[in-house]
Amino acid sequence: MKPVNLKQLAEELGLSIATVSRALQDSHEVSAATKERVRALAAELHYEPNAYASSLRRNQSKTIGVVIPKVTNHFFALAINGIEEAARQSGYHVLIYLTHDDYEREVAIIQHLKGGRVDGILLSVASGTEDITHLESLREAGIPLVFFDRVRAEIATAKVTTNDYESGRLATAHLLAVGCQRIAHLLISNTLSIGQNRHQGYLDALAAQGHAPDPDLVLPGTTDNARNVQLIEELLRRRPDIDGIFASVERLAVGAYHACHRLGRRIPEDVKVVGFSNLESVSLFDPPLTTITQPAHDIGREAARILLRAVEKKRPVLPTQSVVLASELVPRRSTAVAVSSPL
């Protein structure tokens, strides 16, 4: 039998959900007679309070903090859902903090969280982060830390990522296999290891096919999307021989489409494009975008599970551990080999 929830209890009793909830918490706002009715039915229907809701109500800490660069990137939106799924199962709740890729904000947030507001921290580092003293200090403060997606290798703790190197290699090898000769790489910040790893995969895939690296084909993106479209346009004008683009991050793939549309370069006939993306609607793009799709939800859930195990066991220092969940290349029309049209 499916367990009843508060709403069903309330309906059965003809009371509001809030009243039922208060009655079960033995609130002084509810009469003794009503409490008795509520408890009797709850017992009869085997009502089990939702662990998540109960812990919130008891106002226990049971909280983990999630510190991420932004929510407008679909990867992070999906990862949050995975984190919340794991947290809910353990009766924890989740506070979300945004750094907006700003190092100072990351430092301030971490300092703040050291004050004991949370039992543990999941972090995807800001792209501007160089100094890591603030992260090292979490160990002294006894607050467990798990990295996901964007990690700092120097900090000994658990890290959950995708296979960034392999994905960069795969994306580039795919472009070579469909005939591209001059492949540009649109990079995210190169202080991030995920950017470095994806870039190394790109370089190694080129080398494996005897292509020398060409630094002129490597364009670091900025945080300004309109500026990125301009930069990509300038690159494509300067180097009309570019016939393939590998974008390390969703918004740069979108930028590449806009730049190609503006310049009248046809995708995939003139330029083939592959990009990291978790946007569900890429299959509706003109043409549908070939993607490296990250297991965003699973990365979030796995990182949260590892953190919650450490929190429950009161082990503030996690052993170094790397969990790597594989991304998937999903070929779509943006990298299709052109069929010569019969004239």
Add this chain to the structure above:
Amino acid sequence: MKPVNLKQLAEELGLSIATVSRALQDSHEVSAATKERVRALAAELHYEPNAYASSLRRNQSKTIGVVIPKVTNHFFALAINGIEEAARQSGYHVLIYLTHDDYEREVAIIQHLKGGRVDGILLSVASGTEDITHLESLREAGIPLVFFDRVRAEIATAKVTTNDYESGRLATAHLLAVGCQRIAHLLISNTLSIGQNRHQGYLDALAAQGHAPDPDLVLPGTTDNARNVQLIEELLRRRPDIDGIFASVERLAVGAYHACHRLGRRIPEDVKVVGFSNLESVSLFDPPLTTITQPAHDIGREAARILLRAVEKKRPVLPTQSVVLASELVPRRSTAVAVSSPL
């Protein structure tokens, strides 16, 4: 002169940012000599501590809670950025709570926040919310509440929304103007006033052109996107006369595209589509999607400003006030009038 930040101070002094930060906070972890050097340079370069960072460091409450249904909807991602902008300017920080459109979670979160964790609450209600006792109780608890986007009219407080009725009317009138005769409406939950208002706009635009309402053309979406595509497919099969679709929410517009693609219905030749959406990449869709675009960032910022004024003035009960920011119809190819091809 642009004020220097912590990073610049640290570089100038050859110290880590964390050390400079601690020195300025008079931490016992930093030597007196170093503190002196840091303070001298900070004074010389007119360093002003970031208000947001300072309030976090002092571990003051100065926090507002944002309770929203989900982050995978781009509207909410952009609204959060607007909220954070206003909060940062006032030295507040922001905690984000997700209800996943689940009424029980909304109740639990609100109960929790009544414990004093935040100075005020910004809320966009879950689509399953019927009973509003939990929201009424915030008034007794002395915690100011401002609604944005999804509001409950019965609660007397400030509300920041877009012109939902007018947008629904405009979208439908646009479809009629480009020649549609049978216009389906894909609805979000009809317990939400935004859904009701958009639907009323649809009905009134039809009536204004002498079209009788046809309940068979109105499809309420579910929370399951794959299921929505099936439902839309079934509708289009059952009613092959449908030549226009108005989607009340982004993911239903995306679902309509998938359904049309699967059935081989051409957009805009066979079916024209308009949908609410804040997704930047709709202009890359095949064909680009005509949208009602909401001022999501501004809605978030305005709601936060109203809340913060109440918090700062210690006025827990806000007067009833409706701020309506207009959405914009952005016509793209999905509603273009077909040019008859010269054969």
